[in-house]
Amino acid sequence: xxxxxxxxxxxxxxxxxxxxxxxxxxxxxxxxxxxxxxxxxxxxxxxxxxxxxxxxxxxxxxxxxxxxxxxxxxxxxxxxxxxxxxxxxxxxxxxxxxxxxxxxxxxxxxxxxxxxxxxxxxxxxxxxxxxxxxxxxxxxxxxxxxxxxxxxxxxxxxxxxxxxxxxxxxxxxxxxxxxxxxxxxxxxxxxxxxxxxxxxxxxxxxxxxxxxxxxxxxxxxxxxxxxxxxxx
Numbered sequence: 747x748x749x750x751x752x753x754x755x756x757x758x759x760x761x762x763x764x765x766x767x768x769x770x771x772x773x774x775x776x777x778x779x780x781x782x783x784x785x786x787x788x789x790x791x792x793x794x795x796x797x798x799x800x801x802x803x804x805x806x807x808x809x810x811x812x813x814x815x816x817x818x819x820x821x822x823x824x825x826x827x828x829x830x831x832x833x834x835x836x837x838x839x840x841x842x843x844x845x846x847x848x849x850x851x852x853x854x855x856x857x858x859x860x861x862x863x864x865x866x867x868x869x870x871x872x873x874x875x876x877x878x879x880x881x882x883x884x885x886x887x888x889x890x891x892x893x894x895x896x897x898x899x900x901x902x903x904x905x906x907x908x909x910x911x912x913x914x915x916x917x918x919x920x921x922x923x924x925x926x927x928x929x930x931x932x933x934x935x936x937x938x939x940x941x942x943x944x945x946x947x948x949x950x951x952x953x954x955x956x957x958x959x960x961x962x963x964x965x966x967x968x969x970x971x972x973x974x975x976x977x978x
Contacts, residue, residue, distance in 0.1 A: 756774065757773065757830075758771050763810055763822075764818060764822050764860040765816050765819050772807055772808070772827050773806050773808070774806070774827065775827060776805070779805055783798055785798070786798035786799075792890070796885050807823055815884070816883065825858060825973060826855075829855040834856050836853045836976055837850055837852055838976065838977075840966070843964065844964040845959060845964070851955055851957050855976065858953045859952065860951060861950060862949045866949055870941055872938075872941075878910075878941070879907050879908035880944050882949060899930055902930065909929070950971050951971060951972060
């Protein structure tokens with residue numbers, strides 16, 4: 747018998763993909779996954795970090811293609827796999843709202859959920875004759891997104907899948923992004939608020955945390971969002 751034929755039995759758990767509510771199987775991180783994530787983290791390269799996270803999801807989720815998943819699906823599944831691999835809790839630090847002292851807070855990762863699944867609005871009416879249909883972003887679209895208006899506008903434009911203008915419907919592809927950006931730049935501040943609604947209602951990881959400051963005794967209630975904020 748060859749050593750190549752040895753297969754390890756791994757524990758299997760169930761999880762639900764937030765966007766589709768499809769049930770999938772998940773298995774714990776393996777050593778090769780830990781190495782992949784460590785190398786990506788040390789590289790400080792945003793694209794490599796995202797590629798590594800997607801590869802880990804691909805390695806440890808059975809029943810779904812990672813390319814079909816939105817960014818919040820990947821973050822949620824990654825957190826679930828982390829919980830069954832390393833432990834269901836994560837120790838993070840949060841600053842007190844009163845004295846700004848950093849407090850050690852324990853988060854139960856199994857209680858972290860994706861919000862806005864029911865309230866997400868992907869059809870944005872900008873004028874009486876203009877409407878955008880927008881998809882939730884996949885993880886790759888966050889690469890290179892900064893806080894400047896040009897970067898944010900391009901990020902938003904890449905998520906427009908259709909443009910409705912009067913009786914016309916336009917499918918938006920990669921070659922149309924600059925045209926969508928030009929349309930956005932012509933909107934008034936009030937009209938642009940419609941797109942802000944899209945941003946505000948995007949599904950995302952979210953959890954309410956309550957703690958008492960160890961320094962001043964103030965009761966704190968904070969909402970934390972985004973995968974990185976749940977991991978130490």
